Amino acid sequence: MPHPIPSPLVIATRESRLALWQAEHVQQRLQQLGHQVRLLGMTTRGDQILDRSLSKVGGKGLFVKELETALAEGRAQLAVHSLKDVPMELPEGFVLACVLERSNPRDAFVSNDYASLAALPAGSVVGTSSLRRQVLLQHLRPDLQIEPLRGNLDTRLRKLDEGQYSAIVLAAAGLERLQMPERIRMQFDTEQMLPAAGQGALGIEVRADQTALIETLQALAHMPSWLATAAERAVSRRLGGSCSVPLAAHARWQTGDTGNGDDAQLLLQAAWGDPAGQAALILAQHQTTVRTLDEAQALGQQVAEQLLAAGAQPAAGPH
Ligand SMILES: NCc1[nH]cc(CCC(=O)O)c1CC(=O)O
Numbered sequence: 001m002p003h004p005i006p007s008p009l010v011i012a013t014r015e016s017r018l019a020l021w022q023a024e025h026v027q028q029r030l031q032q033l034g035h036q037v038r039l040l041g042m043t044t045r046g047d048q049i050l051d052r053s054l055s056k057v058g059g060k061g062l063f064v065k066e067l068e069t070a071l072a073e074g075r076a077q078l079a080v081h082s083l084k085d086v087p088m089e090l091p092e093g094f095v096l097a098c099v100l101e102r103s104n105p106r107d108a109f110v111s112n113d114y115a116s117l118a119a120l121p122a123g124s125v126v127g128t129s130s131l132r133r134q135v136l137l138q139h140l141r142p143d144l145q146i147e148p149l150r151g152n153l154d155t156r157l158r159k160l161d162e163g164q165y166s167a168i169v170l171a172a173a174g175l176e177r178l179q180m181p182e183r184i185r186m187q188f189d190t191e192q193m194l195p196a197a198g199q200g201a202l203g204i205e206v207r208a209d210q211t212a213l214i215e216t217l218q219a220l221a222h223m224p225s226w227l228a229t230a231a232e233r234a235v236s237r238r239l240g241g242s243c244s245v246p247l248a249a250h251a252r253w254q255t256g257d258t259g260n261g262d263d264a265q266l267l268l269q270a271a272w273g274d275p276a277g278q279a280a281l282i283l284a285q286h287q288t289t290v291r292t293l294d295e296a297q298a299l300g301q302q303v304a305e306q307l308l309a310a311g312a313q314p315a316a317g318p319h
Pocket residue numbers: 082083084085169170171173174198199200201202
């Protein structure tokens with residue numbers, strides 16, 4: 001007999017506005033299916049360490065460890081994550097139960113004074129929180145001064161408004177979820193600023209032994225988004241997946257939009273940039289029929305091998 005599904009179900013969540021929105025979104029979806037759902041808010045080490053670049057202090061795992069402890073101890077059953085922040089390898093005993101339908105995967109240009117990246121005068125200071133954006137922005141506009149920007153969305157916007165930066169670049173999905181779409185002056189198309197693996201998608205993590213719960217959560221799964229992000233994450237995994245790797249990976253369906261058709265083709269594009277910022281960007285892409293998670297991962301591995309063959313360097317150690 002599988003474990004019965006507890007009632008109420010408890011979602012462990014960080015307490016940033018974005019994390020709460022995401023947890024409440026899943027709460028509502030599960031309530032619509034007839035489940036009782038409560039939230040358990042908690043502060044993680046990633047939320048506490050705000051003064052150093054994330055890539056220097058241990059990476060994505062910082063945001064999920066406390067949530068996993070709550071799952072392990074049975075204080076909660078689900079953790080809802082921005083898929084982008086989920087490490088490529090989950091710790092033993094945990095699985096990604098499903099990926100929900102992806103919203104906007106693009107990066108947004110936010111500024112009080114300038115309408116687009118192209119409009120910024122030479123030497124302008126642009127804030128961004130990831131090595132990927134830093135490398136891609138420097139590639140698009142070598143004349144700009146790209147500076148680190150940490151903190152949750154409200155903090156980042158405040159730093160912009162205080163005049164520390166002429167513009168900042170962050171995920172459009174976050175601004176849309178927090179109902180600040182008017183802050184977005186321009187959205188980069190994905191060819192110009194290739195998104196991070198999983199950007200704009202939500203994933204639900206559970207304990208691997210919760211088989212009945214995993215079964216239940218398949219009602220929230222969106223296979224086209226799951227397959228696309230699985231391909232993206234496989235690129236990241238092969239390159240040592242962590243925020244200390246300046247890697248972009250984005251997959252999109254080419255035929256139909258369902259991913260379920262017999263001939264649905266997935267186009268996966270990826271970029272790797274030298275963190276020192278000198279060498280040219282390395283780009284790779286491949287398109288193929290994808291029907292299963294295994295096929296999606298094989299596509300990701302293939303594109304990763306292309307990047308490596310062209311000179312991309314995998315991260316030194318595991319994170
Ligand atoms: N790294 C933080 C983070 N994690 C998820 C989002 C936004 C939503 C998403 O990408 O799914 C953000 C903010 C950002 O990158 O600007």
